[in-house]
Amino acid sequence: MEGVAVLVMEMQRGVVGDLTRFPDLVAACARHDVVANAARLLHTARMAGIPVIHCTAAFRADRAGSHTGNCPFIVSLLKDPEHMLEGTAAVEVLPELRDPGDLESRRYHGFSPFTGTSLDTTLRSLGVSEVVAVGVSLNLGIPGLALEAVNLGHRVTVVTDAVAGIPEDYARAVLRNTISLLATRATAGDLIETWK
Numbered sequence: 001m002e003g004v005a006v007l008v009m010e011m012q013r014g015v016v017g018d019l020t021r022f023p024d025l026v027a028a029c030a031r032h033d034v035v036a037n038a039a040r041l042l043h044t045a046r047m048a049g050i051p052v053i054h055c056t057a058a059f060r061a062d063r064a065g066s067h068t069g070n071c072p073f074i075v076s077l078l079k080d081p082e083h084m085l086e087g088t089a090a091v092e093v094l095p096e097l098r099d100p101g102d103l104e105s106r107r108y109h110g111f112s113p114f115t116g117t118s119l120d121t122t123l124r125s126l127g128v129s130e131v132v133a134v135g136v137s138l139n140l141g142i143p144g145l146a147l148e149a150v151n152l153g154h155r156v157t158v159v160t161d162a163v164a165g166i167p168e169d170y171a172r173a174v175l176r177n178t179i180s181l182l183a184t185r186a187t188a189g190d191l192i193e194t195w196k
Contacts, residue, residue: 005051005128006042009113009135009145011035011097012056014090016136016164025136028164028171037188038134038162039096048195051126052102055113055135055145058091059084112144120152130155132191133183138165138174146182156183159191 013019016035020026029035042052084090086108093104105119113119123131131154133145142163146156158179165171179185 003128004130004132005053005123005126006045006132006134007113007119007145008038008042008052008054008093008097009133009141010055010057010137011038011094011135012084012090013092013094014084014088015057017092017094019090022166024166025164028166028168029136031168032161032164034134034136034162034164035094035096037159041132041134041159041162041188041191042097042099044192044195045132046099046101050195051128052099053119053122054093054097054102054104055119056091056093056104056106057084058086058106058108060086060108110144111140112148113141114145114148114152123154128154130157132157132159134159134162134188136164138163138171138179143174143178143182146179150182157186157191158183159188160185161187161189 010016015022016026016029045052082088103122105113105117105122107113107117109116131149133142133156135141142158142165146158149156158175160175165174175185
């Protein structure tokens with residue numbers, strides 16, 4: 001499928017995996033089969049030759065390159081000096097979503113994957129004009145991804161059963177009231193049928 005890539009937002013062991021500090025987010029993912037739906041979608045994407053790019057987050061131990069005092073959420077996260085440190089297992093992509101042929105775009109500040117990274121350049125070098133978003137969270141990361149992608153001229157699809165946020169009623173409201181203005185919404189099954 002030419003011109004399409006899947007962006008996997010922060011599906012990392014320290015975010016929604018075995019090393020998480022966000023058990024409520026993990027529980028929301030489990031209730032909605034987010035990881036399983038994402039895994040099925042990524043498998044089909046790879047079989048169809050669609051690039052998969054993991055948009056990951058990390059911090060250096062000295063916090064160099066990260067804005068650490070401009071956002072209350074980041075301030076609270078970084079009270080733990082071990083949180084999501086570069087080179088630790090916490091920043092690894094969930095094993096069930098990784099493949100050796102996948103790409104990774106790492107960021108060290110902010111909540112969205114484009115600003116301060118080479119993600120847009122990577123997409124353009126691959127001939128991509130449409131991105132399909134899966135991952136977390138509907139609170140910050142997925143809306144940020146969608147808004148930045150649209151601002152850069154990409155079309156966006158958000159996979160409604162492969163994203164999550166907390167509280168869940170708020171996450172559903174974001175899908176209805178924010179994502180619907182920025183992106184097409186589709187299920188993993190819808191896209192799998194299209195890509196087969």
